[in-house]
Amino acid sequence: MGLLRFQARKEIIELGLIPQNVLDDILDKSDIVELIASYIPLKKSGRNFKANCPFHHEKTPSFTVSPDKQIYHCFGCGAGGNAFNFLMKYERVEFIDAVKVLAHKTNVMLPSVEERLPEESSFIKDLYKINELAASYYTSNLLNQDTGKPAHTYLARRNVSKESIVKFRLGYSINAWDGLLKYARQRGVSPDILNKAGLALPSSKDNSFYDRFRHRLIFPIFDSKDKIIAFGARVLDDSLPKYVNSPETPIYTKGRHLYGLNLAKSAIAQADYVIIVEGYMDMISAYQGGVENIVASCGTALTTEQIRLLKRFTNEVVMVYDADQAGQMASLRNLDILITEGLSVRLVSLPTGEDPDSYVNKFGGSGFRKLVENAKDLFSYKLDLLLQKYKKNTPEGKTKIVSEMLPTLSRIPNAVLKSSYLKKLAQDLDIDEEALKIELQKVRGAYSYSYEPDTKQKLDSSGVMKVAERILVTLMLEDSKLVGNVMKELDYEAFQDGTIRKIVKVLYDFYREGKDITPNKIISYLDDESSPELISELISDTHIYNDKEKNLRDCIKWVKHSLLKDRLKILQTEIRAAEVNNDHARLKELLNQYSTLIKERNFICAEEKRSEN
Incomplete structure (x- = not known):
């Protein structure tokens, strides 16, 4: 595991790179x-x-x-957290960088990562x-008129x-089995280390x-700090495979x-939206045409890590895909994860064959920009x-469309x-809006295209349940x-809201370990954006609970x-399925x-009545 993977606060703390104290x-x-106040007037x-x-x-x-x-909290957009969170969001930096800035401001000495992991640190460098x-070798090949001609x-x-x-920094790998090996050997680099870097393979x-x-044409892949972490390589003809990419290494994770x-x-921060395309050449052509707020996903479905990386710069995404069916389905696979992460999403479907x-080569950067400006909402x-x-027009078709939407x-x-879209869906399909609302209440993120839903999201939690969980936190x-008191009665997994479940787990851990439980310190243990925002929202609430007990x-x-209610509902569904299947x-x-759960429910009700009396 490499140092770049330690950027997440959870890993930094758990691996002891920077102790929690x-x-x-x-x-x-x-x-x-x-x-x-050093950034904005208060x-x-x-x-x-x-x-x-x-x-x-x-x-x-x-x-x-x-x-x-x-802590800070915005009642308008929901942003919130502690001092680390503010620096990360305002300066668009990673957790480790925010820690370094505040450590310098407060004169706190940080342990050297190099001292803690000397062998790995040297290897990473x-x-x-x-x-x-x-990269220098590949570039020199490309710039050489003879070797770089293809x-x-x-x-x-x-x-x-x-x-x-x-x-x-495009380059070219010559048509030889040992071009880079010879170049590296002359400079004291062994084949074994090239193999570990993903640049050579054992025979x-x-x-x-x-x-x-x-x-192959070489595309160096950089991290957000301009360091080369991997390479993509494309054939110059129609042979296969078209692309070969670096494997995962200690500094590169797909x-x-x-x-x-x-x-x-x-450019993304300035425009306040990002255009996402699939391939290296798609990105380069658009950028060359003056469309600079653009990145490439390299043909893969977007991951949570990539989306959170983009959220440092913007909350709006425009996805551009080929007009083929695979491209369209790829768009659908990405929709839900973008929405879950709180991003506004628009999509562009290119003309057939483009x-x-x-x-961009046909219509220029301005034509591409116009296409993006006319992107459809998700x-x-x-x-x-x-x-x-x-x-x-058929009941089956309506049902299929509704189940997907x-x-x-x-x-x-x-x-x-959400209400506006629901009304439009009802009108477009000529369905009663109230029926759609009932069906929507049953939905908890089940999605048929790309991933298995979290089983906890299948549970049907009422508004009262959500309020109860928030009050407990x-x-x-x-x-x-x-x-x-809460730990004795409820396991952290009993909380159905995913964000609240994370917070409760950290609260329980702090309590068991006898640590000081304060909101700004709890936040430091949470490596997502929604948890600190929720904590800051709950703590900023002016409601006073007079009788806490x-x-x-x-x-x-x-x-x-x-x-219990939700578990019983799930069992009822499974019982019906078992009966149908004999x-x-x-x-x-x-x-x-089912019988055990009924007994458990009755016992709880009896206990509650006794305590009330």
Whole structure:
């Protein structure tokens, strides 16, 4: 495992690269008011400070900073967290970089990562150097008029300019088995280290090695800090495989990076949206045409890590795919994960036979930009595809379309937008809107295209259940003694909301280990964006719970009842399925489970009545 993977706060803490007591020390010595005031003007408002939110446009201040709790929260966009979170979001840096900035401000000495992992640190540095060496070799091949002629001919045919060749540091691997090996050996680099860097492969015949990339155009892949972490390589003819990419190494993990982000990040932040295409050439052609707020996913479905990387720069995504069916289905596979991460999504479907590269070459960057400006919102795009696939005039077709649309709609966080789309879906399919609302209540993210849903998301949690979970977390954050009371009654997995479940797990861990439970320190243990925002929202709530013990008991009761109710519903469905399938053994097992749950429910109700009396 390489140092780049330690950027996530969870890994930094768990692997001991920066001990939690050091992070706590930094937070204790930091003043979040002073920190944020160094970036934006704050105005005193009672015990807190207010300002116009730096993360979204607003006229009336809704951004609040609490000196008592050492957190910030925006009531407008929901942004929130501790001092680390503010630096990460405002400066668009990773957790480790935010820690370094605050450590410097507070004069807290950080342990050296190199000292803690000397062997790995040296190896990581070697890998970066070797990638630079390889990139220089490939570039020199391309710039040489003789050896680089095949690549020059190809690039000229694809209309790639000399400026783009230099900017993207394109290269060429000659048609030889040991071109890079010889070049590296002359500079004291062994074949074994090239193999570990993913640039050479061991021969099956003897103990020798050979170049991974041969007679291919080379695309260096950079991280967001301009370091070369891997390479992509394309054939110059129609042979297969068309692309060969670097394997995973200690500094490169597939699905954690986006091609071209190192060049595009400033333009993305300025435009406040990012265009996502599939291939290297798609990205290069558009960038060369003046469309600079663009990255490439390299033909794979977007991952959570890639999306969170983009969220440092924008919350709006425009996805551009080929007009073929595979491209359209790839778009659908990505929709839900983007929505779940809180991004606004629009989609572009290119004309038949075109990809972004060919379209830019035909119509220029301005033509491509116009296409992007006319992108459809996710609802319209997906509905159009489904109307092509199913007949909306038949009951079966309506059912299919609804079953595909509702999981996506259920993930839209804005209630007004969700309601508008639901109304439009009802009108387009000539279905009663109330019927759709009933079906929507049953949906908890089941999605047929790309991944198995979290089983906990299948549970049907009422609005009361969600409120109960939020109150429990609020009470535990306000009074750490109550954490033990909740732990005795509920496992953290009993909480159905995924974000709340993460927070509760950390609260339980802190309590067991006897750690100081304060919101700003709890936040440091959470490596996603939604958890700190939820904590800051709950802590910023002005509601006062007068009888905490009664509120605690009531909320625990609601959680238990809701869990039992949902488990019973699931068992009822499974029992019906077993009866239809004449699976007597399974039916007997399910009926026993159902009976046990009924007894458990009755026992809980009896206990509650006794406690009330």
